[in-house]
Amino acid sequence: MSRFREHGFLLSLLGVIVAAAATPLLLGNPSLREELFLVLMLATLASSLNIIMGYTGYVSFGHIVFFGLGGYFAFYLMQTYQWNFVAAALAAALPSCVIALLIGMPILRLRGAYFALATIGINEATRSFVNNFDPFGGAVGMFFNFSVYDAYGGARNAAQLAYVGMLAVALAAIVTSYAIKRSKFGLALLAIREDQDVAMVVGVRPARAKVTAYVISAFFPSLAGAIFFFKNGIIEPGPAFDLLRSIEALVMVMLGGIGTLAGPVIGAALYEELRGLLITNETLSSLHLFVAGVVLLVVVLFVTAGIIGTVRQRFPPLRRYVQ
Amino acid sequence: MKHIRWAGLVLALTGIVASACGGTTTPAPAGGGTTAPAAGGPTVTKDLIIGFSASQTGAQNVASKKQTEGIQLWVDDVNKAGGIKLKDGTVLKPQIKFYDDESKTDRVQQLYTKLINDDKVDFLLSPYSSGLVKAAAVVSEQNGKVMITAGGADDATMEQGFKYIYQVYTPASKYLTGAIDLIGKLDPSIKKIAIVNEKDSFSTSVVQAAQPYATGKGFQVVLSEGYDTGTKDFAPFINKIIAAAPDAIVGGGHFDDGTTFAKQLYEKKVNARVIALLVAPPEPTFADIGDAAQYIIGPSQWETQVKYSAEAAKSANLPYYGLTAKDFTDRYTTKYSAPPSYHSAGGYAAGQVLQKALEDAGSTDPEKVRAALDKMDLMLFYGHVKFSTDAKTHGKQIAHDMVYVQWQKDSYTNRLATQIVWPPEAKSADAQLRK
Amino acid sequence: MSLDALVASSIDGLMLGFLYGLAAMGLTLIFGVMRVINLSHGPVIALGMFVILELTTRFGINPYLALVLALAIGLAFGVVIYFVAVQRVINAPELTTLLATFSVNLMIIGLGTVIWTTSPRAVNVSLGSVSAGAVTILGTHAVAVAIAIAVTIGLYVFLYRTRPGKSIRAVANNRAAAELMGIDSNAVLALSFGLGTMLAMASGGLLATLFSFTILSGGTYETKSFVIVVLGGLGNPTGALLGGVLLGLLEGVATIAMPVGWVPVFEYVIFVLILLLRPRGLLGPRA
DSSP: OHHHHHTHHHHHHHHHHHHHHHHHHHHTOHHHHHHHHHHHHHHHHHHHHHIIIIITOOOOTTTHHHHHHHHHHHHHHHHHHOOOHHHHHHHHHHHHHHHHHHHHHHHTTSOHHHHHHHHHHHHHHHHHHHHHOGGGTGGGOEEOOGGGGGGGTSHHHHHHHHHHHHHHHHHHHHHHHHHHHHSHHHHHHHHHHHOHHHHHHTTOOHHHHHHHHHHHHHHHHHHHHHHHHHHHSEEOHHHHTOHHHHHHHHHHHHHHOTTOSSHHHHHHHHHHHHHHHHHTOTTTGGGHHHHHHHHHHHHHHHOTTHHHHHHHHHOGGGGGTOO | OHHHHHHHHHHHHHHHHHHHHHTOOOOOOOTTOBOOOOTTSOOOEEEEEEEEEEOSSSTTHHHHHHHHHHHHHHHHHHHHTTSEEOTTSOEEEEEEEEEEOTTOHHHHHHHHHHHHHTSOOSEEEOOSSHHHHHHHHHHHHHTTOOEEEOSOOOTGGGGSOOSSEEEOSOOGGGTTHHHHHHHHHHOTTOOEEEEEEESSHHHHHHHHHHHHHHHHTTOEEEEEEEEOTTOOOOHHHHHHHHHHOOSEEEEEOSHHHHHHHHHHHHHTTOOOSEEEESSSTTSGGGGGGGGGGTTEEEEESOOTTOOOSHHHHHHTTOOBOSOOHHHHHHHHHHHHSSOOOHHHHHHHHHHHHHHHHHHHHTSOOHHHHHHHHHHOEEEETTEEEEBOOSSTTTTOBOSOOOEEEEEEEOTTTOOEEEEEEESGGGOSSOOOOOO | OOHHHHHHHHHHHHHHHHHHHHHHHHHHHHHHHHOOOOTTHHHHHHHHHHHHHHHHHHHOOOHHHHHHHHHHHHHHHHHHHIIIIIGGGTTSOHHHHHHHHHHHHHHHHHHHHHHHOSSOBOOOOOOOEEEETTEEEEHHHHHHHHHHHHHHHHHHHHHHHSHHHHHHHHHHHOHHHHHHTTOOHHHHHHHHHHHHHHHHHHHHHHHHTTSOBOTTTHHHHHHHHHHHHHHHOTTOHHHHHHHHHHHHHHHHHHHHHSOGGGHHHHHHHHHHHHHHHOTTTTTOOOO
């Protein structure tokens, strides 16, 4: 019983997500499933971003680069060597994380705005590079011969399997985020966020902790990218390394509550629902970017702690239950 | 006070969400709504929902608009004539449903999924531009919906063994081969060619076919490079081209970069004797760049002066279907106060192809329609249309030809206009070398 | 690699570099004064292009005269952005101001797309050209460079010879001290932000006389501005101008030296390397 109380919030959160995710499968509603697929993917991105940004305080603007890298490596394995998507996704996470390690070590030495700019530079450099890199299809990108989906029992089945896969990745990301938050490692990250120099004095090894956090935060987007592009059947440099999507993930984290557990998930769900509503609405569709900007500004100016953060601030008794 | 701010925020958000919900488009009735039979017979009228995405914003905006207009004109013409009449007496009333894909591939995939699952379309047409068509084809095929594509010429898309996708445009591999033939005929002393292209799937496909064709015909390719989509400043690149001293320059990309490139070639006084660019020259608004447009050649899927007609069809032993080229041009110009481009013709032709397939199939059953499409071999105002039935290239367009236009100054009025200069059997004027 | 092409491209690149530098100066000025990276920089540049478009097509004003108006509009617009989005969070951590200015970015692009759609637009200016061997210099380019230099000189005169200018430099140096000296830092910050957007709009306006554009065109120039301000040293306007010219030159030369598709990769790699190896840039931040 006490175990439940201790991890109550996490289990409830996971339960809600699984229940929501199961709905389209039970109802046989492919459209809803597609929407939730996107929400789960964004929740993964946002939760991972939260690890480096919320816990460690390093604003990674170009975080989408790992999403794209995971997508490309996995796609390559699936297309050239006919690997199945689960194996390809896991295998692709490896070079992705190695790259995160190699990049992380130098750029995490930078502070604040310089770090943010560096992450943008890395994303753009990678995108331009892939744009010229013929084994990955260059500007044309890669796409599946349809028979690839036969191994999964057809394209429709493959889409469902991808959905379950994305759900698994999202759950894993959230559980990891929780585990970090409750661990000594997480405490070290928070210390670095607050004041890196003092943290050093207290015995934290900032360089090592930061890089570890960065690598972990690259792992899940990489898996998400692999599954996303597997389902799409096409991968191109522009959509794979989309800087706007990267910044939208940032907005989701802020909207939901930076540094919280449920925040990124709620932020992702809300933002995507809002965007979905706007895009398919004739009058407002052309305004969706404008509305997104207004929402962001309002959040940044008035609701800095995001939804979850504000709830925790306003209702102290709930703090134990809502993270 | 804080509460007021909170309330305001909640109200604002609610307001946005509410207006979004309240303002949704009136949903077109799901395919299959029936009305009472018309007097005098067992005629059943059904709505035929046709879905696609259009690039109302984004880089492909200009050409996409023309394509949508073509499709819209077809729908209007069909409904004015009473609908598509099937053999069993059913009358189909086409209605289109489309959304803005912002010229983005992931938007296309989301929207096509929505069209198929939410809007329950019966058949699909494609967006404009090969990259977006590719994205739509994947979704369409995944869901077993027949899609007629206009605006997508990329070969690779049609070599994936798709079963439900049918291509109306001449494939990209044939875009510049005619231009190279034209160059050889126009001035046999031309030996050096520079091939420059936008780095996207369509333009890359075109040059991948054009380059070996050129070397095969004895030309020397002195430069072959791709520039990033969205390049505005071609000056350093043009310097490089000048240094390679080509006699002819072929390539380009889409409308915006093609037009900018042509303009800057003129400003930099590049003295290539022939310049052939993709997509941009056949557009009437290409002439906005003024004198820079003169002598530029461009491949076109269709031009108003084409000679496809019932007579031409008879001499080719093909059935002719639909209106004449002149009728199309007149009706389009009346409706939209601007002449049609080949993008418009492609849109209209895609509609016609679907219409004929439905008439031949006698039903809206996808498999029967597919069978009808596989057998189709006819001539439209747009040209000869026939699809490959080979397993690997199924649905690829194998009969339609490109024509090549060149902007020339009328010797009397000194105004710029396009003339068809190739192939010889279709031309309206001789090609001219750049001076 | 032909020498002719190299010389021609170097000159082309150098000239364009002045325009890049002008835009980057705006970005770096704002950062230097208030440590805010203005993520609405790109759309403001694009707005500059549209201001010129509207003034020339609707009112028939000569594009270069319209530019003067654009300067005023840019200044006013920047002040408005400051009061709406930035003032409240001026002392907050970087992420907050980054996101605040980014929200303005989204708003400008969102509205701009509705008003002007994303069809390419152009302002047609023809001023002939001058050729000397392999080098052809277009009149429009030369005039644009001249105006960019004029604006830069104007900026320096303002910063060093006028009271408001000196106040700006004081606040940039040490805001608390400047306040103690009686300077209204709020007004100064607003003015600085306005100056920053003014420079961005000016750059956009000049670019409009050279190339076609859409509301999204600002994006590439914004990224180039990032590269330049890092090259030149964040907060240092001279550095930004020099960085711009240098970047333009590099771009021109690189186009000749490598397949043109690789030039952006080259640029971004340099960007990251400078951030890692010499984050202070060539000239370092203004003291």
